Amino acid sequence: MGMLELFMWMPLALAFLLSMGDESSSSFLPVDNYLLACGSPVDIHFQGRTFFRESVFETHALELKTQQESAAVTSDSGAPSPIYQSARIFWGRASYIFSIRQPGQHWIRLFFYPFPNSHQNLSSASITVIADSAVLLKDFTFTEYDHSYVFKEYAVNIPSPTLSLTFIPSGNSFVFVNAIEVVSVLSNLSVPNDFSLEHHSEVVLETAYRLDVGYKSLATRNDYLGRNWEGDETYLASNTRALDISVDPYYIHDNSESTIPAIAPKWVYATAKAIADARSPNLSWVFPANPNYRYFVRVHFCDVINITNFNLFINDVAYKRVDFLSKFRQFSVPHYLDFVVSTRGNNLRVSVAPDRTANSTNAILNGLEIMKVINQVRTLDRRTLSIIVKSIFGAVAFLVLTTVALYYLKAYRSRRASELPRFHAGFTLQEIREATNNFDQCLLLGEGGFGKVYEGTMDTGKKVAIKVANPHSRQGFQEFQNEIELLSKLSHQNLVSLIGCCNGDSQMILVYELLANGSLSGHLYGTNFVTLSWRQRLEICIGTAKGLHYLHTGAARSIIHRDVKTANILLNENFVPKLADFGISRKGPPLDKSHVTTLVKGSFGYLDPEYFRTKYLTEKSDVFSFGMVLMEVLCGKPALDDTRPTEHINLAKWASSFQEKGTFPEIIDPFLIGQVNLDSLNKVCKLAWKCLEESRKNRPPMGYVLFELEDALHLELASPLWQVYVHCAIDVVAENGINDEKEQDVA
Structure with a gap:
């Protein structure tokens, strides 16, 4: 490590050691850790960390590319904190290019404050920000913020050794930024695989809420990884039902599944809310939400008052039965659960309730993180491109699409089977015959609109249900293809699992897990x-x-x-x-x-x-x-x-x-x-x-x-x-x- 890099790490390490005290994971530091005070002539100390002026990072870890001139501006009046007293303004497209030593998920944090400036009305800026190809902000303005500061936090996957963070002004406007953080994510924030999101590695999460439940103050607390935790009182549906709980963080045990404080600081797990009145059915927190998005929800638990089990509800639907004792065999062990949920209304509701099936009388919640899922790479309006370039691109795109369409139309007519998903096991007709003893009627389980269903035994010994299409049925290839495509993308314990298919010799055959007790109708x-x-x-x-x-x-x-x-x-x-x-x-x-x-x-x-x-x-x-x-x-x-x-x-x-x-x-x-x-x-x-x-x-x-x-x-x-x-x-x-x-x- 060179002297300059050593110099960069020392303030952060010192601040961390002074602030964390007894945290068990105090030796963990992000591999990539850029804290950038944009436009500032000096380093800035903010929330126990040091944000360095741009010149510290230049030449070895950071490059700034601009189409037009940029300017550094400062102000010493009205700013809510030192980090917002300086900014860099761009009148054209500009990119900060960061060297990434640990490819993977990173926090990207953006700080904006349109402080008064005699030369430029910062509050009139219109800002678009792109991280590589992911659009973080699109034509963002300060019209609804009443000259207050704006803090945005995103979790973005960076697979390459560089990150290009690009700022684009809208029309004849300009962009500015006060500070930037690019920090390695130490904990796993991946969207769970069973939620049917395509391209998991490309998903961008935007932080909406992060609560330290039971923390009585409404002021936010900042941990050494830069995450802001606020109290939960603002979102509590009924505080008359809630009992605040607080214990010494020293008594929070380490959990092999959760690296503390990478998942959350111990002081998050040391505070909680429980049900104050045994007659109350639950505790609920309600959050304004955008129905056009899905949300990643991480729920933090730590049983600090010896509650063995209870139920978790999201949007009034039971999502999980939390059972501390069977999982950890001891109390005061941190635990978290991740979900992806949709909301059709304008609110997202999280509740905990006693598990009445287990004679539970209380429930607890320690922390909550809610992040908006951005799972599409949005197309930008490139106003700077000339009309000629657009026309050429459009013509080329039209020709390419026409060629592709003709190709696939021909392929469809000649080989329908090639359209089937390739990630399911493909069985030959001979394998199906052997599994069903040549479609022995003694193995017939039933018959439906699609065809007959046989019990089968694969050469591995696995029992399966084999559905064979009736060529005279009104259901045909479209239904066959639809079943495969849908079940290939769905994963839930209450949906039947598709094992594979066969489309040989004009046969349409589906192979499922065998369900030993038949249908509900058969038992009624x-x-x-x-x-x-x-x-x-x-x-x-x-x-x-x-x-x-x-x-x-x-x-x-x-x-x-x-x-x-x-x-x-x-x-x-x-x-x-x-x-x-x-x-x-x-x-x-x-x-x-x-x-x-x-x-x-x-x-x-x-x-x-x-x-x-x-x-x-x-x-x-x-x-x-x-x-x-x-x-x-x-x-x-x-x-x-x-x-x-x-x-x-x-x-x-x-x-x-x-x-x-x-x-x-x-x-x-x-x-x-x-x-x-x-x-x-x-x-x-x-x-x-x-x-x-x-x-x-x-x-x-x-x-x-x-x-x-x-x-x-x-x-x-x-x-x-x-x-x-x-x-x-x-x-x-x-x-x-x-x-x-x-x-x-x-x-």
Whole structure:
């Protein structure tokens, strides 16, 4: 290390040692650590760190390229802190080029403050900033900031040995910047792989909120890695439910999975909020959010008051059951969970609640980070390019696109199979024949609209389900391709897993994981079915609702299943449900549209009547179909059954006639009588009717459906068995006027 580099590191290292004290990871420093005071003639000390003047980095680690002149300006009045008392102004495109010693994820932090200047009105600037090819700011102005400072923080992947941070003025305007940080990210901020985001390495995260929960002051605290942590009181939905907790950071244990303080400082884990009143159902924090974006959410936990387990909700949907003791076998161990979520409204809500299934009475939260996911490289309007260059580029692009289109059209007509995704296992027809003993009818599991399904055994010994297309079926290559493309991009514990496919010799064959317990329909009213308890039925409905909620909200654009029915809900050996058959599924409407107009497809008995009339398809069409699933679960009868009398063929209409007379309990599955908590049963009944509303506007979203089902399960599990029988006895007496002797028998 040269003397100049040594000089660069000394102030930061000294500040860190003085400020961190007992932090266990005090030896960790970022490999890349540029703290740049733009336009400043001197080094600036700010929040325990030293920002160096540009000349310190020049020649060996930093290069500044400008199209036009730049100017350094300073001010000693009105700035909120020293870091905002200097700036560099650019009247043309300009780039700071940083040498990167450790390629990978980096923090990029930008400081702006339009301080008064006699020569330039900084508040009139219009700023665009690009990190390599990722647009961080686009035509940003200070019109809404009332001359206050602006701080922006991004996590950006930098794969190359250099980073080009480019500032572009809009039109005849100019750009300026007060300070820049480019710092290696020591912790992993990668988007989880099971959230269907393409090009994970290119995702840019913009910090929206970072909370030190339980920190009583509203002033922000800055850790040695430059992250700003603020108190949570501003975002707490109801502080009367909250109890602030604080312990000595010395007692926070190290966790092999979380490098402290790279993940978060110990003082974040040493403060928390818990539920103050045992009667309160939860603690919630609400954040303004942009419905056009998805959000990366990192939740920090540390059990400092001996709470063993509780539930985490995001947007009122249960995302995780937190269980400290089974994971770490000791208390006061830091832990964090990462999620990517969507929000259709203007708010994002995070809640913790006791796990009533485990007799938990409290819940806790220590810290929270919320970052906007920018997963598209936006195209800039290059106003500086001449019209001639644009015309040439447009002509060339048109020729290239035309050539490519013709090529792919020809390829499609000659080899349809080449369009199938390549990342699934490709099986030969001979392998499929061997796995099914040449399609032995003894191995036939069932038959649907696409074709027959056989049990198979691969040469590895793995049991699989093999779906073979019927050449005379109305479903063909389009459904075959659609199923592969969708399941290739989806990953959820309640969606069936596609193992591979075969498209040889004009055969269309799909290979799935084998689900040992068959379909839900088979257990409700099938041949030789095994009856399911009310708890099992609820757990199956909850799992299915989770799968549907993931389809509706887990991707940038929702996916509508279009064929939700009990026959397509398959059960594994532990009766965990998995939604199957995505052949007619399709993408939902974009955020600026209310519906997709499409030909009507689905299964009679489950079809949304509004979709059937108007051809307007929405996520609420799946909600209606799920309402019919709930009705089958309640009644133990199929949605359509032509063996029943004419007026009873359609289960929804039949049940509705009982509902109108106030005698709906008469149509409930007899197996449930005396075996179910009535409050839980009634909640599901009401939910089913909400899902079956004629107008989609009156139906709830799947997030609400999931929440209500989980509450119904809590009611079922919280009720002792003797209470169930007493309630049932009272109900029977009230409904049917049973005499005293029969009442004693029932009790």
